[in-house]
Amino acid sequence: MNDFLELCGRRQSCRDFNGQPVEHEKLVKCAEAGRLTQSACNGQPWSFVIVESPEVVAEVAKCGQQMGINGFLDKAGAFIIVLEEHAVLMPALRRVLDSQYFAKGDLGAAAAHICLEAESLGLASCNIGLYDREKLCELLHIPIEKQFAAYIALGYATDAAVRPKIRKSFDQVTRFV
Numbered sequence: 322m323n324d325f326l327e328l329c330g331r332r333q334s335c336r337d338f339n340g341q342p343v344e345h346e347k348l349v350k351c352a353e354a355g356r357l358t359q360s361a362c363n364g365q366p367w368s369f370v371i372v373e374s375p376e377v378v379a380e381v382a383k384c385g386q387q388m389g390i391n392g393f394l395d396k397a398g399a400f401i402i403v404l405e406e407h408a409v410l411m412p413a414l415r416r417v418l419d420s421q422y423f424a425k426g427d428l429g430a431a432a433a434h435i436c437l438e439a440e441s442l443g444l445a446s447c448n449i450g451l452y453d454r455e456k457l458c459e460l461l462h463i464p465i466e467k468q469f470a471a472y473i474a475l476g477y478a479t480d481a482a483v484r485p486k487i488r489k490s491f492d493q494v495t496r497f498v
């Protein structure tokens with residue numbers, strides 16, 4: 322796919338993964354898209370845990386099924402967990418801002434890059450907001466004090482049809498001056 326806007330239009334949250342595993346090479350490319358993301362002062366406040374081993378994938382899926390929702394994760398083929406790391410800001414900024422001041426935005430951008438790269442590779446994705454953080458730390462050997470930025474399920478969709486996007490109108494969210 323050549324057109325970036327078309328890619329943005331095709332990316333959608335998948336809730337009907339078909340259980341097929343995701344190729345290792347595609348996961349490398351998704352993580353590489355995250356690694357290449359822009360960040361404040363090039364602080365790169367991220368690391369990526371890529372879950373591909375089927376036994377661990379099954380356990381990680383359970384961690385995303387809080388409060389009885391997200392049963393569809395049982396059929397996801399892989400996960401990428403985005404962790405927040407320390408950002409090194411330039412000295413002038415360090416004097417007035419907390420090192421993590423820009424990190425949330427940087428990490429959101431990295432998560433978006435991962436999902437868009439997944440889409441470009443023919444994969445489906447879904448960000449998940451609620452998960453058992455403690456269990457994930459135990460399963461993936463992540464230090465318990467680590468901040469999580471994103472939990473992204475990846476796989477192949479049973480139905481690849483693109484749904485109409487439900488969004489505020491262009492005029493509602495934009496203003497040219």
Ligand SMILES: Cc1cc2nc3c(=O)[nH]c(=O)nc-3n(C[C@H](O)[C@H](O)[C@H](O)COP(=O)(O)O)c2cc1C
Nearest residue numbers: 332333334335336390391447448449450451486487
């Ligand atoms: C941080 C975050 C958490 C989300 N959590 C869930 C979730 O737990 N379950 C789910 O089905 N979708 C979840 N979504 C997907 C959103 O519902 C979805 O992005 C939004 O409705 C727009 O639809 P689209 O992604 O198909 O364009 C989450 C998305 C984000 C960015």
